[in-house]
Amino acid sequence: KIGDTWIYIHPNAKNSVFVIIKSMQIYFVVVPIILGTILILLTAITVAKPIKRLSIASKRVAGGNLMIHIPAKGGGELRELTDNFNHMVKKLSENEYLHKEFVSNVSHEFNTPITSLMGYARLLKRESLTDEKRNEYADIIIYESDRLSKLCKDLLRLSELENKGKIEVRETFSLDEQIREAVVLLQRSWEDKKIDMDLDMDEIAFSGDKALMYHVWINIISNAVKYTNKNGKINISLKQNGNITAMVSDNGIGMSEEELKKAFVRFYKADKARNSSGSGLGLSITKKIVELHKGSIDIESKEKAGTTFTVQLPKSL
Numbered sequence: 001k002i003g004d005t006w007i008y009i010h011p012n013a014k015n016s017v018f019v020i021i022k023s024m025q026i027y028f029v030v031v032p033i034i035l036g037t038i039l040i041l042l043t044a045i046t047v048a049k050p051i052k053r054l055s056i057a058s059k060r061v062a063g064g065n066l067m068i069h070i071p072a073k074g075g076g077e078l079r080e081l082t083d084n085f086n087h088m089v090k091k092l093s094e095n096e097y098l099h100k101e102f103v104s105n106v107s108h109e110f111n112t113p114i115t116s117l118m119g120y121a122r123l124l125k126r127e128s129l130t131d132e133k134r135n136e137y138a139d140i141i142i143y144e145s146d147r148l149s150k151l152c153k154d155l156l157r158l159s160e161l162e163n164k165g166k167i168e169v170r171e172t173f174s175l176d177e178q179i180r181e182a183v184v185l186l187q188r189s190w191e192d193k194k195i196d197m198d199l200d201m202d203e204i205a206f207s208g209d210k211a212l213m214y215h216v217w218i219n220i221i222s223n224a225v226k227y228t229n230k231n232g233k234i235n236i237s238l239k240q241n242g243n244i245t246a247m248v249s250d251n252g253i254g255m256s257e258e259e260l261k262k263a264f265v266r267f268y269k270a271d272k273a274r275n276s277s278g279s280g281l282g283l284s285i286t287k288k289i290v291e292l293h294k295g296s297i298d299i300e301s302k303e304k305a306g307t308t309f310t311v312q313l314p315k316s317l
Contacts, residue, residue, distance in 0.1 A: 066093040113144040154281040161288040176201040182217035201238035228252035244313040255301040
């Protein structure tokens with residue numbers, strides 16, 4: 001009321017705030033929801049399709065099919081997942097091949113001495129056999145039995161080492177003294193060949209599995225003796241400059257490039273005719289022991305010029 005006049009004020013329903021907000025809901029709520037739903041559906045289809053493809057491929061791999069390769073499309077984590085899956089299948093395929101090859105090699109290595117044992121055992125049953133021949137066949141049976149026993153021990157040792165993730169038994173011992181003990185143990189074999197054995201070693205204390213490391217030196221030095229000619233020379237050095245470096249060099253028959261590439265391959269024998277007594281597992285076992293000690297082993301060799309084994313070990317594990 002202004003003076004004698006009354007003024008009436010009422011809202012305009014068409015222009016009220018509530019009406020405006022209500023009319024704008026369709027643009028700010030409904031439309032984004034629709035667009036968001038469409039984008040989510042598209043994303044779900046885009047992601048779900050390759051994931052479903054991976055799921056189907058995984059089932060096939062579980063069923064034994066290792067010849068699967070999924071094309072990597074797109075980018076980001078999904079592509080990385082696809083690449084990792086393909087890499088996994090590739091590694092499984094390689095392991096499957098190695099497993100089959102391993103079984104085949106084991107079967108062959110066992111079959112040879114067993115066949116020999118059976119053959120000479122049958123010959124021993126002949127009544128007309130002379131004492132000389134009987135003793136000869138008995139010696140062959142003993143030799144093949146020892147060979148079979150060594151193969152079993154090497155296989156068990158290799159299997160045990162591969163199942164180890166780390167060195168469990170650790171003690172501190174003199175590495176140079178251990179190498180000397182290995183040289184003394186093999187003294188008869190290198191003295192019979194009149195090999196000149198030259199040692200240049202520093203006093204080094206090492207922490208690790210003493211029994212396993214002893215096996216390393218026995219294997220490497222015995223290999224050097226085996227493939228060094230009469231009146232040859234073997235040099236053994238042990239130095240520490242940060243890491244520990246042990247080198248065993250000989251001037252023996254050496255290895256070809258092909259033999260050098262396969263030196264650490266299981267059951268590989270550089271010369272089967274001359275090395276039939278070996279199992280072909282010695283260097284594989286040696287390499288595994290060194291790797292368990294966080295070290296490395298390398299070979300340099302030339303035919304008729306000799307071979308050098310280099311073992312690198314960390315100062316401490």
